Amino acid sequence: MAEESGIKQIAANRKAYHDYFVDETYEAGVALVGTEVKSLRAGRVNLRDSYAELRGDELYLVGVHIGAYEQGNVWNHEPLRARKLLMHRKEIDRIMIKVKERGYTLVPTKLYFKGSRVKVELGLARGKRQYDKRTDLARRDAQRDVERALRGRGEHHRG
16 A cells, blocks of 8 residues: 655644744654544644643643534544644653753644644744743734835836
8 A cells, every 4th residue: 555645734833833932843643533533634623722741651632622523423522632642652751851851831833644644743842921922023023024125126126
Protein backbone atom coordinates (compact mmCIF):
# COMPACT_ATOMS: atom_id res chain seq x y z
CA MET A 1 0.00 0.00 0.00
CA ALA A 2 1.48 3.36 -1.06
CA GLU A 3 1.71 5.89 1.74
CA GLU A 4 0.83 9.52 1.18
CA SER A 5 3.28 12.05 2.58
CA GLY A 6 1.20 15.14 1.82
CA ILE A 7 0.43 17.50 4.68
CA LYS A 8 -3.07 18.98 4.81
CA GLN A 9 -3.67 21.52 7.56
CA ILE A 10 -6.91 21.12 9.50
CA ALA A 11 -6.67 23.97 12.02
CA ALA A 12 -4.19 26.52 13.33
CA ASN A 13 -4.11 28.13 16.76
CA ARG A 14 -3.07 31.69 15.90
CA LYS A 15 -4.12 32.86 19.36
CA ALA A 16 -1.28 30.76 20.82
CA TYR A 17 1.28 33.03 19.13
CA HIS A 18 -0.53 36.05 20.54
CA ASP A 19 -0.66 34.74 24.12
CA TYR A 20 2.71 32.94 24.27
CA PHE A 21 6.35 33.05 23.15
CA VAL A 22 6.71 29.69 21.36
CA ASP A 23 10.34 28.55 21.78
CA GLU A 24 10.29 25.01 20.32
CA THR A 25 7.79 22.86 18.46
CA TYR A 26 7.25 19.10 18.52
CA GLU A 27 5.13 16.77 16.40
CA ALA A 28 2.88 14.20 18.07
CA GLY A 29 0.30 11.74 16.85
CA VAL A 30 -3.22 11.87 18.29
CA ALA A 31 -5.21 8.78 19.35
CA LEU A 32 -8.71 9.31 17.93
CA VAL A 33 -11.92 7.35 17.38
CA GLY A 34 -13.53 7.00 13.93
CA THR A 35 -16.15 9.74 14.18
CA GLU A 36 -13.48 12.21 15.34
CA VAL A 37 -11.45 11.62 12.18
CA LYS A 38 -14.55 12.15 10.04
CA SER A 39 -15.31 15.42 11.86
CA LEU A 40 -11.70 16.55 11.36
CA ARG A 41 -11.97 15.86 7.62
CA ALA A 42 -15.03 18.14 7.63
CA GLY A 43 -12.98 20.81 9.47
CA ARG A 44 -15.09 20.77 12.65
CA VAL A 45 -12.37 21.54 15.22
CA ASN A 46 -11.41 24.39 17.55
CA LEU A 47 -7.95 24.62 19.18
CA ARG A 48 -8.64 27.76 21.22
CA ASP A 49 -7.93 27.46 24.97
CA SER A 50 -6.42 23.98 24.59
CA TYR A 51 -3.20 22.62 26.05
CA ALA A 52 -1.31 19.37 26.66
CA GLU A 53 -0.78 17.95 30.15
CA LEU A 54 0.98 15.01 31.76
CA ARG A 55 -1.28 12.38 33.34
CA GLY A 56 0.71 9.61 34.93
CA ASP A 57 3.50 9.15 32.41
CA GLU A 58 1.48 9.98 29.27
CA LEU A 59 0.65 13.25 27.50
CA TYR A 60 -2.97 14.22 26.85
CA LEU A 61 -4.45 16.96 24.69
CA VAL A 62 -7.06 18.82 26.75
CA GLY A 63 -9.66 21.36 25.65
CA VAL A 64 -9.66 20.63 21.90
CA HIS A 65 -13.24 20.74 20.65
CA ILE A 66 -13.91 18.31 17.80
CA GLY A 67 -17.53 18.72 16.76
CA ALA A 68 -19.93 15.78 16.63
CA TYR A 69 -20.18 13.92 13.33
CA GLU A 70 -23.69 14.30 11.84
CA GLN A 71 -24.04 10.66 10.74
CA GLY A 72 -22.43 9.32 13.94
CA ASN A 73 -25.69 8.68 15.87
CA VAL A 74 -25.08 6.53 19.02
CA TRP A 75 -21.39 5.92 18.17
CA ASN A 76 -20.55 9.61 18.26
CA HIS A 77 -17.66 10.85 20.39
CA GLU A 78 -17.56 13.32 23.30
CA PRO A 79 -16.53 16.68 21.70
CA LEU A 80 -14.28 17.87 24.55
CA ARG A 81 -12.72 14.62 25.76
CA ALA A 82 -9.00 14.43 26.56
CA ARG A 83 -7.09 12.74 23.74
CA LYS A 84 -3.89 10.77 24.22
CA LEU A 85 -0.81 12.06 22.40
CA LEU A 86 1.53 9.56 20.78
CA MET A 87 5.23 10.38 21.18
CA HIS A 88 8.44 8.52 21.99
CA ARG A 89 9.14 8.11 25.71
CA LYS A 90 12.45 10.05 25.46
CA GLU A 91 10.68 13.00 23.83
CA ILE A 92 7.97 13.06 26.50
CA ASP A 93 10.59 12.93 29.27
CA ARG A 94 12.63 15.76 27.69
CA ILE A 95 9.54 17.96 27.29
CA MET A 96 8.26 17.30 30.82
CA ILE A 97 11.61 18.27 32.38
CA LYS A 98 11.36 21.65 30.64
CA VAL A 99 7.72 22.09 31.65
CA LYS A 100 8.41 21.31 35.32
CA GLU A 101 11.72 23.16 35.74
CA ARG A 102 11.30 26.23 33.58
CA GLY A 103 7.57 26.85 33.77
CA TYR A 104 6.75 26.21 30.13
CA THR A 105 3.28 25.33 28.83
CA LEU A 106 2.54 22.87 26.03
CA VAL A 107 0.17 24.52 23.55
CA PRO A 108 -1.11 22.98 20.30
CA THR A 109 -0.29 25.33 17.42
CA LYS A 110 -1.47 23.26 14.43
CA LEU A 111 -3.55 20.19 13.69
CA TYR A 112 -2.98 18.50 10.35
CA PHE A 113 -3.16 15.30 8.34
CA LYS A 114 0.22 13.80 7.44
CA GLY A 115 -0.74 11.14 4.98
CA SER A 116 -3.73 9.47 6.60
CA ARG A 117 -2.57 10.16 10.17
CA VAL A 118 -3.67 13.08 12.34
CA LYS A 119 -0.75 14.99 13.83
CA VAL A 120 -0.57 17.93 16.22
CA GLU A 121 2.25 20.45 16.44
CA LEU A 122 2.91 21.26 20.10
CA GLY A 123 4.67 24.47 21.02
CA LEU A 124 6.81 24.71 24.15
CA ALA A 125 5.61 28.16 25.20
CA ARG A 126 6.17 30.86 27.81
CA GLY A 127 3.31 33.19 28.69
CA LYS A 128 3.35 36.78 27.45
CA ARG A 129 2.63 39.76 29.65
CA GLN A 130 0.07 42.36 28.55
CA TYR A 131 2.76 44.85 27.48
CA ASP A 132 4.44 42.16 25.32
CA LYS A 133 1.15 41.65 23.47
CA ARG A 134 0.76 45.41 22.93
CA THR A 135 4.33 45.64 21.61
CA ASP A 136 3.69 42.81 19.15
CA LEU A 137 0.48 44.46 17.94
CA ALA A 138 2.25 47.81 17.48
CA ARG A 139 5.09 46.13 15.56
CA ARG A 140 2.61 44.30 13.30
CA ASP A 141 0.67 47.52 12.61
CA ALA A 142 3.88 49.39 11.77
CA GLN A 143 4.95 46.61 9.40
CA ARG A 144 1.53 46.69 7.73
CA ASP A 145 1.79 50.48 7.28
CA VAL A 146 5.26 50.15 5.71
CA GLU A 147 4.04 47.46 3.31
CA ARG A 148 0.99 49.56 2.41
CA ALA A 149 3.18 52.61 1.72
CA LEU A 150 5.60 50.61 -0.43
CA ARG A 151 2.75 48.98 -2.34
CA GLY A 152 1.13 52.38 -2.95
CA ARG A 153 4.40 53.93 -4.07
CA GLY A 154 5.12 51.05 -6.46
CA GLU A 155 1.80 51.56 -8.28
CA HIS A 156 2.58 55.22 -9.10
CA HIS A 157 5.88 54.35 -10.79
CA ARG A 158 4.26 51.78 -13.06
CA GLY A 159 1.43 54.03 -14.19
